[in-house]
Amino acid sequence: MSLIDIHTHQKTDSPTALCAIYSNFEQVDAVGIHSVGLHPMMVQNYDAIAIKSAFGAMRQDTVWAIGEVGLDKRNKEHWDLQVALFQQQITIANTLQKPLIIHCVQALDACLLYLRAAQVPVIFHGFRKGLPVAQKILQQSYYISFGSALLKDAALQNCFKSIPLHQLFLETDDAPITIDALYETAANLLQTEIENVILPIQENFKRVFKLA
Numbered sequence: 557m558s559l560i561d562i563h564t565h566q567k568t569d570s571p572t573a574l575c576a577i578y579s580n581f582e583q584v585d586a587v588g589i590h591s592v593g594l595h596p597m598m599v600q601n602y603d604a605i606a607i608k609s610a611f612g613a614m615r616q617d618t619v620w621a622i623g624e625v626g627l628d629k630r631n632k633e634h635w636d637l638q639v640a641l642f643q644q645q646i647t648i649a650n651t652l653q654k655p656l657i658i659h660c661v662q663a664l665d666a667c668l669l670y671l672r673a674a675q676v677p678v679i680f681h682g683f684r685k686g687l688p689v690a691q692k693i694l695q696q697s698y699y700i701s702f703g704s705a706l707l708k709d710a711a712l713q714n715c716f717k718s719i720p721l722h723q724l725f726l727e728t729d730d731a732p733i734t735i736d737a738l739y740e741t742a743a744n745l746l747q748t749e750i751e752n753v754i755l756p757i758q759e760n761f762k763r764v765f766k767l768a
């Protein structure tokens with residue numbers, strides 16, 4: 557199995573890189589694996605046709621997860637719409653039994669509140685906060701995914717060392733980096749062999765997506 561990248565915006569046909577789509581939902585195709593979601597920063601831009609197209613795309617076989625979805629305080633002008641669409645997409649994730657990829661900015665308590673309705677695995681992507689925030693997420697048995705910030709943010713690197721491997725993912729998101737660089741950094745931080753990062757994340761991937 558190649559390296560798991562749980563959240564990328566690069567078009568890829570890798571079977572282990574989850575390509576996140578938040579617009580032009582017809583671009584979901586038969587190759588690769590995808591997550592599809594109405595992005596919290598863009599809720600005001602989706603018209604009825606786009607929403608219908610997103611919900612349709614979520615049903616496709618190559619769409620393995622719903623996301624990125626969630627709440628972002630920077631878009632508080634459209635907060636009510638964010639909440640409504642977040643709740644709707646949690647319901648869809650439950651119906652389709654597909655995991656949720658969460659985008660959460662300055663809205664952790666609200667995200668956790670609405671996620672009580674979720675009956676699928678939950679992954680918080682692009683984590684860049686401290687250990688107290690991480691612990692609130694981990695306590696719910698959710699997963700935390702780290703991206704490019706892990707390469708250079710010393711405080712985040714310190715927090716990373718306390719994250720249990722069985723709740724961890726790595727991601728490139730929209731950063732111009734390779735997923736290899738993240739695995740290497742993670743192994744260095746944990747002072748271990750890279751296999752000791754690769755294997756637990758593969759296990760997490762299999763557990764979350766119910767692979768044999």
Ligand SMILES: [Zn+2]
Binds near residue numbers: 563565576730
């Ligand atoms: Zn993203």
